Amino acid sequence: MRLWLAIIVGKICAFASRFFKRGGGSSLPGSLARRIEPHILIRLLEKATPALTSVIITGSNGKTTTARMVAEVLKHSGLRIVWNRSGANMVNGIISALIEKCSIRGRLCADVAVLEVDEANLRHVVADIKPGVILVTNCFRDQLDRYGEVDTTLALIRMALKDAPPGSTLLLNADDPLVASLASGSRCKTMFYGIESLDLTSGYTQDRNTVTDMNANMNMGMNTNMDASDMNASNINASEYLPHDARSCPNCGAYYEYSLITYGHLGKYRCPRCLSSRPAPDFPALNVVAQGAHGFTFAVGFEHDSEYDSIGASLGLPGLYNVYNCLAAIACCLLLGIPKMIIEEGIAKSSSAFGRMETIQIGDRSVLLALVKNPVGFNEVIRTIASEGSNKTLIVCLNDNFADGRDVSWVWDVDMERLSRNPSFIRSIVASGTRAEDIALRLKYAGINQEKICIEPDLDRALELGLRKLAPGETLYVLPTYTAMLEIREHVRRRSHVREFWRA
Template sequence: MRILATLFGKTVLFGLSLAGRRGTALPGLLIEKFYPNYLNVMLDQLPRGVVIVTGTNGKTTTTKIISELLRAQGLRVLTNPTGSNFVRGTIAAIVKSATLSGMLHYDIAVFEQDEAHAVRFAERYRPVGVVALNVMRDQMDRFGEIDTTATLIGKVVKRAESWMVLNANDKRIAALAREAKGRHIVWFGHERSLQGLFIDDDQLYAQRPVFYETVKPEVELLGVAPGKLVLRVQKDKHTVPTVLDGTHNAINMAAGLAAIIAATPEADMDTMVGALTTIRPAFGRGEKVLLPNGVELHLQLVKNPAGFRHALQQVKSTDYTTIGVAINDDYADGRDVSWLWDVDFSIFKELKATIMTGGTRAADMANRLKYDDLMTAEVEPEFATFLRHMTQPTRNPAIIFCTYTAMLRLRKLLKHENKSIRSEGL
């Protein structure tokens, strides 16, 4: 069954690739239908089990950090590519990685799953551990309310076999400690003085930062600066040079180290901290693209107000000539663009950068900026034109904050025009 299903899945994948398609859903869908037990049979081969990374923001980057830190220990890590975090996408990842005889030659799997899919996945297959990052307002039209989201994550951590990694500064995530029931909890978080960088939705609405800390975390972020961060890991303080910029990535690294403590307690933490230095951004998460005309273009995915607020800190690290914001309102972006009003853009006022807006809701974005007293030089819903204007030689360096499908469009255009850009994560 295992062999047959794998061969079948690989055949479907091959067929799709012949047809020029990069499908992840179809093979998973078919296997689900004909071999419903496939997921369990395959994942049972992993000696160290499956880790689920879930939460509103930081899943992709944290999954990447954990995977690379495990690899740095010589472990073979199976992971799912971005955007395929459905059960059937995970199945497709398994099919691709299995040998023809249906063997998975890996030690451990790290899967990013959004909250709803994580529940479905965990019901099907018990993870060894769960990393719960945060709960923020995200595409409410899909998940409903923020407390519902927290309940979903609660259901996932309940399924963890032996450990959970929790955010000490997120009160909804921290409350999940009540589900521990003997399971090991490793906490991560940030120090009080950094609270201003981690304004959550409640604090934005109340217009005051409130520091919330359940317990003193084992991995604590003490400071962030462009190109480096300061962490305390258990008793030791480390200053770490990093390629991954931004406060959101700094906290993702803290979460990643906490997961390493939980998953591989035998790991040497000094080595692990050192390994953070070379980790590069995941697909569209603070990616830097060097274009043939010399323009350096940064791409930053934004999905929800809290993530957008964190991402905006990025403009402090580089002297951008041009800032683009590309907002789409397709299903994967969230159809409702009201969330743009929960982001404060006044940080742009301190800059001299030219602002352009793109995407199906380019006009909405320009309107939002107007109410923070910011002028949009160009409103361009057409992607090719938007990108062409954003990457004129005079616009070096430039950054585009983009929603999910906007990022896919921009990536596709960039790849089309310039074969040499790094396609990490694709």
């Protein structure tokens, strides 16, 4: 009876918030329903028939994109799925997604649940959900003030995995030493994915200090091979402070040696002291080749009935981090037993997850929205937009609401200096959001001419200002933090006709 009431209230709430256009109704229905029936999550899953397989996706970056790719492939294979699609990854968001897909009597009409789960919420749901696959993407500094520090985030995941049933398969990123270390101490069967070989010569602007000559830098914690911008290259260079969160071996404290660095602290690492090293991936990405700034092609190796086979992937998204997202999604679908051909087609079809990076047309101008929420992600976005063209107009929106992280000091860890390396790259930047002045100041100290920086805390007016600076056919680059994204996307939508994200 209580379950029934909780479902009804949740469904009415979701309908009402959609009807009145109060955003996507992403987590409020779950919150109300849970107040009525605290055990609603486990009750809903118990009633699922015959057996619902669940996939949990967690980690610092890439959860939404990966979940979306997995969901696209599963849908393409004809399975009925439920997923918390709008990035609502706390417990209430997950419950909202389930309520939407169940009948009034609580019967879930789905074969697979694809659940993106926030690291801190993982331990509240793992035991209840009994997932078939638990996928951990990576572990970066993100919203430090909410969860403490990276070590805390990792500890949260590790603790949650203790409750995972032995029947679950743990799918880990072999290239992230922090994530790979989760394998020890888990009762589950563990599989790894990772990037095996990489060719970035064609059109992709890779940080000079990442692929080559890394060992010296990693050992010294500094490097000397940055381009001279207006900061004296021999002294402070940005990459000295690149957020390598896991440079030292958790077993013995020595610095890792890398034979390949893909980005951040991810790559092929080995500890020179205790000789622990990156586990060999069960799902290696081979021949990763950049297709200009627009995407990648690569192959994913896997074993099928003790025969070696591979899947070809063509990815229409920029940024090496998306190769990891795609690779993780493919590995996950293989574990779920989806046929190779279905996976290839599904991946080709999948588009970028809501807001992570999308282009919206406003008349004869376009707006590129790219979520920025931590230094590594922000650097990748800058790297991507800096790889072509000049005379660009940007809006950077820095909010400090709870979901963004209250502490905005992380913007000083972003390699903004890259934006000023070529003086003609930026035409104009609008600094916006609740901490507009902070981001403006950061840009000034990154060497961008003050005259080009304009402060407008109001997001709608900032958008207006940015659009006015565009000539027909040009693109406005909008880089917001999480809550700023939710708001500014609404303003863009009003000016265009974007599908609401909960229907996307």
